[in-house]
Amino acid sequence: MPDLVIRGGTVVLSGGSVRADVAVEDGRIAEIGPELAGASHEFDARGLFVLPGFIDVHVHFNEPGRTHWEGAATGSRALAAGGGTLFFDMPLNSTPCCVNAREVDRKRAALERASITDFGLWGGLVPGAVSEMADMAGRGVVGFKAFMCDSGLPEFPRADDETLRDGMAEAARLRLPVAVHAESHDKVRLPANRAVRDFLESRPVVAETEAIGRALEFARDTGASLHIVHVSTGRGVLLAAEARARGVDVSIETCPHYLWFTEADVERLGAIAKCAPPLRAAEHREALWNALIAGHVDIVGSDHSPTEPSMKAGDFVGAWGGIAGVQSTLPVLVDRGYHDRRLPLERIAYLVAVHPARRFRMARKGTIEPGNDADLVLIDTVSSFTLSEEHLQQRHKISPYIGETFRGVVRATLRRGETIFEDGHVTAQTCGRFVRPNAL
Numbered sequence: 001m002p003d004l005v006i007r008g009g010t011v012v013l014s015g016g017s018v019r020a021d022v023a024v025e026d027g028r029i030a031e032i033g034p035e036l037a038g039a040s041h042e043f044d045a046r047g048l049f050v051l052p053g054f055i056d057v058h059v060h061f062n063e064p065g066r067t068h069w070e071g072a073a074t075g076s077r078a079l080a081a082g083g084g085t086l087f088f089d090m091p092l093n094s095t096p097c098c099v100n101a102r103e104v105d106r107k108r109a110a111l112e113r114a115s116i117t118d119f120g121l122w123g124g125l126v127p128g129a130v131s132e133m134a135d136m137a138g139r140g141v142v143g144f145k146a147f148m149c150d151s152g153l154p155e156f157p158r159a160d161d162e163t164l165r166d167g168m169a170e171a172a173r174l175r176l177p178v179a180v181h182a183e184s185h186d187k188v189r190l191p192a193n194r195a196v197r198d199f200l201e202s203r204p205v206v207a208e209t210e211a212i213g214r215a216l217e218f219a220r221d222t223g224a225s226l227h228i229v230h231v232s233t234g235r236g237v238l239l240a241a242e243a244r245a246r247g248v249d250v251s252i253e254t255c256p257h258y259l260w261f262t263e264a265d266v267e268r269l270g271a272i273a274k275c276a277p278p279l280r281a282a283e284h285r286e287a288l289w290n291a292l293i294a295g296h297v298d299i300v301g302s303d304h305s306p307t308e309p310s311m312k313a314g315d316f317v318g319a320w321g322g323i324a325g326v327q328s329t330l331p332v333l334v335d336r337g338y339h340d341r342r343l344p345l346e347r348i349a350y351l352v353a354v355h356p357a358r359r360f361r362m363a364r365k366g367t368i369e370p371g372n373d374a375d376l377v378l379i380d381t382v383s384s385f386t387l388s389e390e391h392l393q394q395r396h397k398i399s400p401y402i403g404e405t406f407r408g409v410v411r412a413t414l415r416r417g418e419t420i421f422e423d424g425h426v427t428a429q430t431c432g433r434f435v436r437p438n439a440l
């Protein structure tokens, strides 16, 4: 007898959606079909869609070392409330940064104690540390993150061209991807003054497209797998998509804030909506949506990057850049994608689960099929909610999405069969597990 049957939902499978029950046994999906036999525990999912759990490939939970900014305990709860079951933590802004095997071990141990969702870890690619990559690969990192401009943290310096090229060659040998923050150091200027407009103009679109073009050339030369994080413009997406059509192994990520907000919102909200690359003009948001609808975006990740309130106060240019959106990523896609643009839920599942699992070689994750982990999110697409501080599970209740109304509500999140979030409450009883890419 299964431990759990999720009864009567519309199950979003890669090939299409079906009305079916999902039986769960020992944390895995045992069977999908109509009228499955009873279980000790049943979940009434009539009227709900059942999707694979959100795999957020891009978060900064800042643990160990900066848990006063977020931490995996609160960050993973926010992820669960947003329908997520697995995250990959970036090598910064934990401290020390995760740039060698010792720090990978330290972070893994800390997150095994704190996280309620499963997790993987990114290693860092910084100047002088290419020789550390093999050991980090041995520890099971999902890939290596590099910055093509100042990262905002002196202890995580940008990768110059030589580091980036050497790092990609090494990553290709290790058969792991390199993720780049693609803004060109040479094209990011010092803000002329201290206002919002000065900041926005200091990080122009060309800084992104130039950096993407250069990273694509290095990937082509070295044969590396390239993952471009947080692409903020349709132009950037198309540039990478063209290279992919010519054979470059590249995946393209964008974030919910570029799909929801524009630079007018930065003017309105201030530093709460400050990030890099910055939010763009409305025409860029539209072009980004068009590129996504056309199928050129592979992955949507949150780039959840919170800090403490004092770091967001005062002078705009000096304020910390980073948007806390881990809980809002799926709601953004359901509201503006599914409802406004008829983006099928199968495509949303592809962007937040199917492709993340495939790209980063997560066995038994990302799709709803027998034998896979029962990582699931139950979504009510009919109801809506207005996000308030009380909803937020993150450490500091700071988010540009507060006050925004979303059509679509996450009713429950299950991680390996355990209900970790239900009807507004975190219900997890056990901790998440470290996951690593499966061998090729």
Ligand SMILES: [Zn+2]
Pocket (backbone or CB within 6 Å): 058, 059, 060, 090, 303, 305
């Ligand atoms: Zn980031």
